[in-house]
Amino acid sequence: MTNLLDLHDVSLSFKGVRALNALSFSVAKGEICALIGPNGAGKSSLLNVINGVYRADAGDIVFDGLRFEAIHPQKAARLGIGRTFQHNALFRRLTVRENVLVGLSRHGTASFFENIFRLGRDGAERHGFVARAERTMSFLGLARHAESIVSTLPYGLQKRVDLARALVSGPKLLLLDEPMAGMNQEEKEEMSRVIREVNRVFGSTVVLIEHDVGIVLNLASHVVVLDYGRKLADGAPDAVRKNPDVIAAYLGTIH
Amino acid sequence: MTTLQESAPSKPLRQPVFGIGTIAVVAGLIAAFAVPVLADDYWLSSIIIPMVIMGLAGIGLNLLMGYTGLVSIGSAAFMSIGAFSTYNLLLRAPFLPLPVVLILAGLIAAIAGVIFGLPALRIKGFYLSASTLGAQFFFEWLFTNFSWFSNDSQSLTISAPRLQILDYDLQSATGRYYLVIATTALLIALAFAIVKSRVGREWMAIRDMDVAASVIGIRVAHRKLLSFGISSFFLGIAGALWAFGYLGTADAHAFNLDKSFQILFIVIIGGVATIFGNFLGAAFIVLTPILLDRLSLVIDLSFLGDQGALANLQHIIFGTIIIVLLIKEPDGLSSLIKRGVAALRPQARSSG
Numbered sequence: 001m002t003n004l005l006d007l008h009d010v011s012l013s014f015k016g017v018r019a020l021n022a023l024s025f026s027v028a029k030g031e032i033c034a035l036i037g038p039n040g041a042g043k044s045s046l047l048n049v050i051n052g053v054y055r056a057d058a059g060d061i062v063f064d065g066l067r068f069e070a071i072h073p074q075k076a077a078r079l080g081i082g083r084t085f086q087h088n089a090l091f092r093r094l095t096v097r098e099n100v101l102v103g104l105s106r107h108g109t110a111s112f113f114e115n116i117f118r119l120g121r122d123g124a125e126r127h128g129f130v131a132r133a134e135r136t137m138s139f140l141g142l143a144r145h146a147e148s149i150v151s152t153l154p155y156g157l158q159k160r161v162d163l164a165r166a167l168v169s170g171p172k173l174l175l176l177d178e179p180m181a182g183m184n185q186e187e188k189e190e191m192s193r194v195i196r197e198v199n200r201v202f203g204s205t206v207v208l209i210e211h212d213v214g215i216v217l218n219l220a221s222h223v224v225v226l227d228y229g230r231k232l233a234d235g236a237p238d239a240v241r242k243n244p245d246v247i248a249a250y251l252g253t254i255h
Numbered sequence: 256m257t258t259l260q261e262s263a264p265s266k267p268l269r270q271p272v273f274g275i276g277t278i279a280v281v282a283g284l285i286a287a288f289a290v291p292v293l294a295d296d297y298w299l300s301s302i303i304i305p306m307v308i309m310g311l312a313g314i315g316l317n318l319l320m321g322y323t324g325l326v327s328i329g330s331a332a333f334m335s336i337g338a339f340s341t342y343n344l345l346l347r348a349p350f351l352p353l354p355v356v357l358i359l360a361g362l363i364a365a366i367a368g369v370i371f372g373l374p375a376l377r378i379k380g381f382y383l384s385a386s387t388l389g390a391q392f393f394f395e396w397l398f399t400n401f402s403w404f405s406n407d408s409q410s411l412t413i414s415a416p417r418l419q420i421l422d423y424d425l426q427s428a429t430g431r432y433y434l435v436i437a438t439t440a441l442l443i444a445l446a447f448a449i450v451k452s453r454v455g456r457e458w459m460a461i462r463d464m465d466v467a468a469s470v471i472g473i474r475v476a477h478r479k480l481l482s483f484g485i486s487s488f489f490l491g492i493a494g495a496l497w498a499f500g501y502l503g504t505a506d507a508h509a510f511n512l513d514k515s516f517q518i519l520f521i522v523i524i525g526g527v528a529t530i531f532g533n534f535l536g537a538a539f540i541v542l543t544p545i546l547l548d549r550l551s552l553v554i555d556l557s558f559l560g561d562q563g564a565l566a567n568l569q570h571i572i573f574g575t576i577i578i579v580l581l582i583k584e585p586d587g588l589s590s591l592i593k594r595g596v597a598a599l600r601p602q603a604r605s606s607g
Contacts, residue, residue: 051470053466053470073466073469073470074469074472074473074474074475076470077469077470077471077472078472083470085467089464089466089467090463090464090467091459091460091463091464091467091468092463092464093459093462093463093528094456094459094460094463098456098459099460101453101456102456102457102460102468102471102473103471105453105457105460105471105472105473105474106471106472108453110453112454112481115452115453115454116445116448116449116452116454117448118448118452122452122453125453126453129453165471166471169471169472
């Protein structure tokens with residue numbers, strides 16, 4: 001299998017605090033890779049480095065054959081890196097449909113002049129966008145809520161809108177920052193099913209952060225364990241489960 | 256994407272041809288064109304024309320502030336650019352018809368807007384508003400210190416050389432009203448087209464969460480500058496109308512910081528991220544002082560002090576009304592009216 005994403009010795013610090021310490025790992029095309037580790041292990045920082053919200057101090061990243069040390073978030077989006085957020089970062093005063101439509105921005109071809117006056121490429125773009133948004137919303141069970149203002153929806157549905165907004169543009173790599181945070185067991189299972197479907201149907205490679213080790217070991221085909229910005233273990237779920245370092249540092253203390 | 260089993264229910268996206276919206280637009284246009292029949296010259300010149308123009312300026316600021324989330328307190332500067340550009344174009348390029356001149360003046364204001372919008376790529380919030388204040392002071396200084404802009408007139412004032420479209424003279428109150436209302440109607444339609452387009456959606460996304468907007472692939476810098484440009488285009492045309500459709504003769508001080516704050520109040524009172532709300536805000540700003548004036552003629556308040564004290568009292572009352580309104584109705588008059596309409600319709604579903 002070829003790799004979609006390779007990280008080489010990536011380091012990041014905030015005012016002297018090391019968030020990531022010479023971290024290297026690879027994500028194969030088409031897999032579901034889970035990042036686990038205690039709070040403060042550097043998981044979210046890692047996602048932020050991959051899609052350019054943060055700039056690494058050292059090391060480089062190869063995504064889909066393109067090598068970079070730092071990347072602008074918009075460029076990352078254009079390359080096909082989609083992203084959801086730990087704390088919902090939805091466009092709260094827009095409807096569900098508008099949120100999902102905005103997720104397609106990177107595919108926009110019409111100029112602002114064409115968009116405003118409905119000329120030239122605007123028609124095709126408009127119809128294409130609406131069709132893709134409708135498909136994604138019905139795929140994630142959001143079609144009923146298309147006209148609702150996002151901030152009025154319950155938390156679980158907002159998480160889905162966040163996923164829909166990232167998914168609609170057909171990303172090659174989908175970074176999910178705690179997609180199941182705050183959910184009960186049943187909702188987590190449902191979200192797992194959705195993520196598996198997304199991976200299968202849309203063909204997106206998934207990198208996700210999740211604290212519930214039970215859920216993660218069932219969902220992911222590849223697990224990377226972080227602790228204090230360092231990689232503790234990296235491999236198939238079964239191998240990671242049996243790794244003594246992981247048991248000592250993390251798994252043993254929770255389950 | 257194409258392999259999805261579930262296919263979305265395809266909803267009709269366009270409204271029926273003669274929907275309520277179309278009827279309202281037609282009725283509104285007819286009413287707008289009938290106004291001069293019902294109102295006398297005083298009402299047209301002193302109340303309706305300034306109200307409509309200030310509402311238009313409110314739309315200009317609202318596109319920037321309400322839709323894109325960028326606060327500016329330099330709106331009047333862009334109005335003055337529109338006014339001085341119109342004056343110079345009419346004077347120096349007399350072959351250009353008035354509508355073309357107004358569009359060009361708007362575009363000149365738009366260019367200035369983009370330039371003074373550049374700080375928005377680095378700073379936000381209060382710091383950005385402070386930097387828009389720079390535009391306010393710069394252009395007032397420019398137009399008072401370089402008399403070329405006012406064709407070397409002694410008083411540094413500009414007055415409309417000619418106000419006509421195809422030999423039709425627009426100098427009368429009715430003529431100026433039609434110029435103002437037709438321009439405003441077209442720009443309202445443009446404003447709706449913008450906010451309903453992909454551009455408007457991306458503006459609102461930037462307003463609500465700019466990091467997420469960037470991560471999604473929205474060209475945040477481009478969209479912010481575009482917002483400054485389009486906002487200033489509206490303000491520039493509003494400024495030209497203010498100078499020549501309302502005042503007749505103007506100088507740079509007609510577009511001072513006071514005017515910028517008035518436009519800011521119009522947006523806040525009328526309703527942020529609305530189009531028609533700006534006209535409610537403008538009506539409030541224009542009518543309330545007049546009402547207070549009339550009221551003081553009816554009720555004898557001379558025991559409170561002399562004329563000067565009474566004028567100050569009016570300002571205090573005006574300010575108090577604004578404060579009370581904003582506490583009771585932070586989303587502005589337009590949401591008050593929306594809820595009023597909803598309350599009148601007993602079966603109406605509450606919008607999500």
